Every structure is written in structure tokens, then in C-alpha cells.
Amino acid sequence: xxxxxxxxxxxxxxxxxxxxxxxxxxxxxxxxxxxxxxxxxxxxxxxxxxxxxxxxxxxxxxxxxxxxxxxxxxxxxxxxxxxxxxxxxxxxxxxxxxxxxxxxxxxxxxxxxxxxxxxxxxxxxxxxxxxxxxxxxxxxxxxxxxxxxxxxxxxxxxxxxxxxxxxxxxxxxxxxxxxxxxxxxxxxxxxxxxxxxxxxxxxxxxxxxxxxxxxxxxxxxxxxxxxxxxxxxxxxxxxxxxxxxxxxxxxxxxxxxxxxxxxxxxxxxxxxxxxxxxxxxxxxxxxxxxxxxxxxx
Numbered sequence: 001x002x003x004x005x006x007x008x009x010x011x012x013x014x015x016x017x018x019x020x021x022x023x024x025x026x027x028x029x030x031x032x033x034x035x036x037x038x039x040x041x042x043x044x045x046x047x048x049x050x051x052x053x054x055x056x057x058x059x060x061x062x063x064x065x066x067x068x069x070x071x072x073x074x075x076x077x078x079x080x081x082x083x084x085x086x087x088x089x090x091x092x093x094x095x096x097x098x099x100x101x102x103x104x105x106x107x108x109x110x111x112x113x114x115x116x117x118x119x120x121x122x123x124x125x126x127x128x129x130x131x132x133x134x135x136x137x138x139x140x141x142x143x144x145x146x147x148x149x150x151x152x153x154x155x156x157x158x159x160x161x162x163x164x165x166x167x168x169x170x171x172x173x174x175x176x177x178x179x180x181x182x183x184x185x186x187x188x189x190x191x192x193x194x195x196x197x198x199x200x201x202x203x204x205x206x207x208x209x210x211x212x213x214x215x216x217x218x219x220x221x222x223x224x225x226x227x228x229x230x231x232x233x234x235x236x237x238x239x240x241x242x243x244x245x246x247x248x249x250x251x252x253x254x255x256x257x258x259x260x261x262x263x264x265x266x267x268x269x270x271x272x273x274x275x276x277x278x279x280x281x282x283x284x285x286x287x288x289x290x291x292x293x294x295x296x297x
Contacts, residue, residue, distance in 0.1 A: 034100075036099070052083070054083075062101075081137050117130075121178075253294070
């Protein structure tokens with residue numbers, strides 16, 4: 001992924017002590033700064049992309065931060081050693097005393113960050129997590145990973161995938177990821193969860209739900225939901241929806257004079273042929289033939 005980060009940045013009273021060291025990866029830009037801020041120095045940052053900042057020394061006694069304009073001095077809080085700033089979230093900082101500091105900035109394209117966490121959590125849950133800021137003081141192994149990445153920025157010796165994997169490890173260690181999901185008893189959905197799914201499906205006039213929507217309805221990640229859904233129903237979520245949509249088509253075929261093409265359109269099928277294929281897979285007949293048989297009964 002070709003990526004160039006874009007950030008609105010204003011600083012006053014902060015100066016770099018040496019030139020910044022940086023390197024671009026797939027959807028990622030890493031920048032290392034060694035700088036000094038005077039007492040009263042201030043800065044403003046706003047990026048359309050997510051951003052991770054990791055300090056290599058204690059800054060909380062010297063730097064205040066806030067996400068509200070004019071918040072310095074009113075609702076500001078100490079800067080922590082590691083910060084995740086979601087896309088589009090502004091950040092103001094102010095120095096309460098002179099301080100030399102070094103930090104690693106990691107700018108990421110949102111899609112690239114999703115690729116690190118969505119496979120395990122599902123797209124909907126991952127996007128929700130990426131909207132939540134994170135601030136931690138106890139960086140632990142994150143500092144070690146960040147140090148390895150800085151070495152690779154300063155003197156690249158390995159394939160880019162090494163740096164990208166370090167960024168992935170930093171992101172997953174920092175982000176507010178949920179603990180391992182507690183499996184429903186017996187690895188199956190409960191009756192209450194199934195009832196919620198039926199209600200959500202029935203509320204959609206086109207009879208279509210994404211797997212992400214279904215998983216969100218019962219409070220599970222997409223990957224785990226798909227597993228327990230198959231264990232419970234014997235069908236994949238897609239097969240279950242196809243069966244129910246065909247049942248809706250059968251209801252319309254018997255209770256209305258709508259054409260097969262109109263029914264396909266109403267139920268969100270691509271066209272009449274798409275409905276016919278799904279109908280044959282479920283009912284073993286075409287919609288037109290099935291309708292004729294019903295009328296002769």
C-alpha cells in the first residue's frame with residue numbers, strides 16, 4: 001500500500017536536536033525524534049489517520065495534553081509514555097517545564113491497522129476499537145519493540161516485513177483489545193441469541209444482514225460467531241440467510257401477484273437469475289414452477 005501520512009502540526013518552543021530518522025513501510029510511516037521543549041512550549045496535532053506515540057523517557061511531570069481546544073489548564077492531563085490517537089482526533093500539548101525527550105511516531109493508514117487486528121476480532125469490532133483512544137504509562141515490552149523499530153529506522157538491515165511486524169506487535173500490545181472471548185456454553189448460541197438474530201433479520205425489509213451485523217447483534221466477534229453459528233444451526237450464516245430469504249420469496253409468491261423479478265428486487269437479490277439459483281438450491285424448483293404448483297393445490 002503506497003502511503004504518505006498527512007498531519008496538521010503546529011509547534012512553538014520545541015526544537016529537534018538532531019534530524020529525524022524515518023522509514024516508510026506498507027501503509028506505515030515510522031519517525032523517530034530527539035527534541036527539546038522549553039517551559040511554556042506548546043503544540044497542536046491533527047491527522048486523518050491513526051497515530052501511535054511512544055516516549056523513551058518519562059514525560060508526565062513535564063508535558064500536559066488535552067483533546068479539547070482551550071483545554072490546557074482546565075481539563076489537561078499528564079502525557080503518558082504511550083498514546084494511541086484515533087483518526088481525526090485533535091491533540092494539544094503544553095510543557096510545564098523545560099524537558100529533553102525522544103519519541104517514536106507511527107503513522108498508519110486505517111486500512112493497514114485494520115489488517116493487523118480484524119482477522120482475529122472481526123471487522124466491526126476492530127473498527128470500534130480503532131475509534132477508542134489509549135493512554136498508558138507502563139509501557140513494558142512496548143518500549144522494547146519500539147526500540148527495535150527505531151534501530152531499523154536509523155539503519156535498515158532487514159526486509160520491510162520485519163519493521164511491519166514490529167509495528168503490528170506494538171499496535172496489538174497498545175490497543176484496547178478484549179480478552180479472549182468466553183465461549184457460549186457448549187460452543188453454541190443460546191435461544192436468546194437466536195431470538196435476537198431472528199428479530200434483527202425480520203426487521204430488514206430486504207432480508208439481508210452482513211456477518212458483522214449478525215455477530216454484533218449477539219455480542220461476538222465475526223470469527224467466533226461464524227464457528228458457533230454453524231455448531232448451533234448446522235448452516236453457515238450465509239446459508240441460513242439464503243434459506244430465510246427464500247422462505248420470504250415463497251410467502252410473496254403465494255400471497256401476492258408480484259413477478260419473480262420484482263420479488264428478487266424487493267429481497268435484495270442481484271436479479272431474477274440470482275433468486276432463481278438460490279430458490280432452486282433451497283426448494284429444489286424454480287420460483288415460477290413452485291408458484292404454479294402451489295396454485296393447483
